Amino acid sequence: MTTRALFPTLLYDAGLAAPALLDELAHSIRTLAREDQAGRRWSREHGYKGYTSYASLNDLPRRDPAFADLAKLLVKHAATFAADLAFDLPRKPRLDSLWVNLLKGAGHHSAHIHPHSILSGTVYVEVPTGAGAIRFEDPRLGLMMAAPTRRADADEALRPFVTVHPRAGQLLLWESWLRHEVLSGAAKAERLSIGFNFA
Ligand SMILES: [Fe+2]
Numbered sequence: 008m009t010t011r012a013l014f015p016t017l018l019y020d021a022g023l024a025a026p027a028l029l030d031e032l033a034h035s036i037r038t039l040a041r042e043d044q045a046g047r048r049w050s051r052e053h054g055y056k057g058y059t060s061y062a063s064l065n066d067l068p069r070r071d072p073a074f075a076d077l078a079k080l081l082v083k084h085a086a087t088f089a090a091d092l093a094f095d096l097p098r099k100p101r102l103d104s105l106w107v108n109l110l111k112g113a114g115h116h117s118a119h120i121h122p123h124s125i126l127s128g129t130v131y132v133e134v135p136t137g138a139g140a141i142r143f144e145d146p147r148l149g150l151m152m153a154a155p156t157r158r159a160d161a162d163e164a165l166r167p168f169v170t171v172h173p174r175a176g177q178l179l180l181w182e183s184w185l186r187h188e189v190l191s192g193a194a195k196a197e198r199l200s201i202g203f204n205f206a
Contacts, residue, residue, distance in 0.1 A: 012164065016146065019088040019180035020171075023080060023130065029176055031073035032132045036107045036199050039064070056114030057197065061106040068105060077130065077201065078102050081178075085126050085205045088180045100126055103206035110198040115139055116189035124204035128180035131173040132199040139192030142170045143185055173200075 023029065039046065039060055046063035049055075053062075060067065067074040085100045094100075103124060110116075121127040129141065145151075145167040157165055170190070171179065181187070183204065192198060 015164070016143075016185060017088070017092060017181070018143065018169075018171075019084065019091065019128070019178075021084055021178045021180075023176045023178055025080070026176070028073060028076055029132055032077060032130075032201065033199055035071050035073050036109055036132060036201075037197075039107060040109045057109040057111040059106060059108045061108075061202070064106070065104060067107070068102075074105065074201075078105065081105075081128075081130070081203060084178060084180060085128075088126060092182070094125070100205035103204045105201060105203040108198075108200045108202060110139065110189070110192070110200070112194060113191045114189075114198070115191040118144065118186050118188040120186050121183040121204050124183035124206055126180055126205040127183040127185075128178065128203055129173070130201045130203075131175055131177045132201060133196070134173050134175050134177075134198055134200075135194040135196035137192055137194035138173075138196075138198040139190045139194075140170045140172045141179070141187055142168055142190055143181065143187045144168050146185060 040058035043058070043060060043063055046060045047058060049062040050058050064070070068078040069075070082099065082102055085102070089096060089100050148167060151167075157167065163169055173179070
């Protein structure tokens, strides 16, 4: 007798062994957070606790060589993940958007998906102690009319929610339809991350 696992949800988890690049990215994110007035205004008006370039800048890899270097690495990782997923694509996934996030203290980001993309992910640049984790949820939750809850010791693959406490240099990639949220943190220092989508 065997029990087979069908319809897996893959999470790609890698480390960027590039400490100098992370330092450059941290510097660039803090510079943007000081100087990007449109992004500062958008963050303020939308109750974002900190700064995000999500709505104000769409050309970071052309503006700043640190983001260009990161983009090259991301393209390679996305190609590997697309192969893991057995995606049948005419060409490599294309980096479609990339933005930075500087999140303060209890800042969080409620559950969402990334429409119009195939792969999405985050690179963690600085993660202070107590910084918010990222939580993924089973995409089938809405179908579970009478499904029992899972035991606390259930395998990760069987849990309806999986929380990842990121570390600096970590790169996570997932399929863009996978709902996720950034949980509220309790860190004193800033949590720096870079989000991106592949089309
Ligand atoms: Fe997201």
